[in-house]
Amino acid sequence: MQESQLRLLMFLQDLLSLKKEIQDFQVVEKYEEMGFAFDRKEIIEDSIKEVTEKLDKELYKRFLQLSQKYDRPLAPVKNGVCYGCFVSTPKGSKLVTQYKDVIEFCNHCGRILYRAG
Amino acid sequence: MELKELFSESNIELNLDVDGKDEILLALINLLKLGDKAKEMLFKMLKKRENLGSTGIGKGFAIPHCRSLVVDKLNVAFARHPNGVDFNSIDGKPAHFFFLIVAPPVEISNFYLPVLGKVAQFCKTPEIVSKLVSLKTVDDFLELLDKASA
Numbered sequence: 268m269q270e271s272q273l274r275l276l277m278f279l280q281d282l283l284s285l286k287k288e289i290q291d292f293q294v295v296e297k298y299e300e301m302g303f304a305f306d307r308k309e310i311i312e313d314s315i316k317e318v319t320e321k322l323d324k325e326l327y328k329r330f331l332q333l334s335q336k337y338d339r340p341l342a343p344v345k346n347g348v349c350y351g352c353f354v355s356t357p358k359g360s361k362l363v364t365q366y367k368d369v370i371e372f373c374n375h376c377g378r379i380l381y382r383a384g
Numbered sequence: 385m386e387l388k389e390l391f392s393e394s395n396i397e398l399n400l401d402v403d404g405k406d407e408i409l410l411a412l413i414n415l416l417k418l419g420d421k422a423k424e425m426l427f428k429m430l431k432k433r434e435n436l437g438s439t440g441i442g443k444g445f446a447i448p449h450c451r452s453l454v455v456d457k458l459n460v461a462f463a464r465h466p467n468g469v470d471f472n473s474i475d476g477k478p479a480h481f482f483f484l485i486v487a488p489p490v491e492i493s494n495f496y497l498p499v500l501g502k503v504a505q506f507c508k509t510p511e512i513v514s515k516l517v518s519l520k521t522v523d524d525f526l527e528l529l530d531k532a533s534a
Contacts, residue, residue, distance in 0.1 A: 274425060297501070301500060302474070302504055308437075383454060
């Protein structure tokens with residue numbers, strides 16, 4: 268269960284970043300100059316809803332709380348360091364030692380941690 | 385950064401032989417060195433991006449792209465499909481040439497949009513289609529990228 272919850276959170280953050288990008292007039296203008304069309308922008312909301320409905324309610328609440336504080340509530344862990352606050356994560360972290368997809372929060376900044384790749 | 389620097393033998397496929405838009409996306413993703421979970425998530429994200437508007441920019445080109453947490457640096461791939469595939473391109477014609485561009489949400493170097501722009505510009509180079517059709521090796525492709533950006 269936890270594995271898919273972390274992946275869902277990562278997916279949600281990606282979708283929210285995409286939403287922010289396509290709401291930025293200047294960025295969309297750049298895309299359009301390159302030849303890309305955004306003719307169904309509004310359906311991003313459906314995709315976001317689809318993901319949030321699958322999330323554990325408490326976890327989603329925590330995600331929203333973190334979103335109030337940080338632009339990106341999820342932060343990558345690299346070499347045992349949270350790249351949100353750049354403080355080392357605990358040595359026993361399964362995310363770090365076993366490459367497991369588990370929900371872990373940074374002890375220092377509280378962000379939800381993930382591994383890229 | 386020059387486009388040529390981003391490509392190598394491992395992320396180029398000159399004889400793609402799959403049918404369908406999803407299969408093209410999966411084949412492109414497979415050219416990136418990513419784990420299975422990352423590939424799965426990237427596929428979902430690229431599909432969501434395609435749903436907002438096709439990245440088939442016409443004249444035989446498609447440039448699927450997105451930002452995703454599953455990568456920690458800019459990743460690119462190129463594939464040529466000799467027969468062409470329906471990619472819902474803006475001109476309604478099949479796409480033969482595919483560039484995949486994926487970047488993390490935050491990059492220190494901020495290459496994502498400039499690289500996307502360079503690839504889009506490359507696709508507009510005069511006579512580029514006939515040159516891409518006649519490519520025989522990966523080195524030919526790299527040379528073409530080099531010449532086009534010179």
